[in-house]
Amino acid sequence: MCRICDVAKNSPDYANLVQKMLEEDQARLEFSKQVSQELKPIKKFICSSIKWPVKLFFPMFEVRAPFSVPQNYFQNIVLDGERQGVAFAHGAMRSIFFSGENLIILSKIVNHREGKEFFTSFILAHFESSEYSASVEGENVTIKVDVEKPMRNLLTNEMEHKRISFNFVNTSVKGRIVTKEQIFTSSQFKGVYAKFGGASAKSASIDMEGYAITVPHYSPHPYLLQLHQQFGYGSNRQFQENLVKDYFLAHLKKE
Secondary structure (H helix, E strand, C coil), X not given: CCHHHHHHHCXXXXXXXXXXXXXXXXXXXXXXXXXXXXCHHHHHHEEEXXXXXXXXXXXXXXXXXXXXXXXXEECXXXXXXXECCCCCCCCCEEEEEEECCEEEEEEEEEEEECCEEEEEEEEEEEECHHHEEEEEECCEEEEEEEEEEEEEECCCCCEEEEEEEEEEEECCCXXXXXXXXXXXXXXXXXXXXXXCCCHHHHHHHCXXXXXXXXXXXXXXXXXXXXXXXXXXXXXHHHHHHHHHHHHHHHHHCCC
16 A cells, blocks of 8 residues: 555544545435436436445545636546536545556536535546556656446436546646746736636635646645645645655556
8 A cells, every 4th residue: 555545544534524525425416316307417427336325545636627727627537428527616526546456536526506516427436457548657647548337327226337438647747836926927827817717716726825737637635635744745735746756656656
C-alpha cells in the first residue's frame, strides 16, 4: 500500500468526511428516484458495478479541465455514447483512485429541485488491469478506458450493460500553477476567463490555496486538501505538486 493510501485508511478524520459524503449521496439517490418519474432520461445514467451502499477509505483524486472554470470543471466521461456533465456544483465529483490493481471511478453530477439535490449522472465503476491502459512520461500521466461492463441501475435495481469511455490526462503542473492575483491582473488569463463570465466568477472554484492550474490535471479531492498536514504536506500546493510522484507513480509503476 502506498503512503497516501495508508494514511487515508488510518485517518478517522478522512473516514468521517467520506462517510458523510456517502450518506448524502444515498439521500440524493432516493430523491433521484422520485425525480426520475418525470425526468426519465436520468434513469440511464445512474449505475454502479460495485455493490451499493459502499464503504470507501481510499484517497480520491479529481480529474479536472484546464483552469477548472465552474462551467467546465471536470474532464470528459462518456456513458453509452453520451457525454456526461462537466460543471462544478456542491456534491459533484469526478474522481479516480486505485484498489489494488483495480482502477475505480466515482463520478457524480448534481442538480437541485424543491431545495433538494438529485443526480443527473452517477457512475461508480471498477476496472480490472485488463480494462484500462495507462501511460506515464515523467509527470504526464494518461489513463484510458473504453469498455462495456455489467452494472446495476441504482434507480431501477436492474442489471444493464453500460459502455464507459474516458481519456483522463494529467499534464505536469510545473510552471502551470497561477495565483488568484495573477488571474486578476494578467490580460492573458482575463481573456481565458472572459468567455466564462470573467475572472471574478472563477474565484469561487479556485483551490483553497488561491491558485488555478492551466493544464488538464489530477488534483487531490478537497477532503484530502483539508487534511494535507496529516498526509505529510505543508500546504495544498505542495500536495498538488508532489501528487503524481507520491501516488500515481506508486500505483502505475509499482514503485
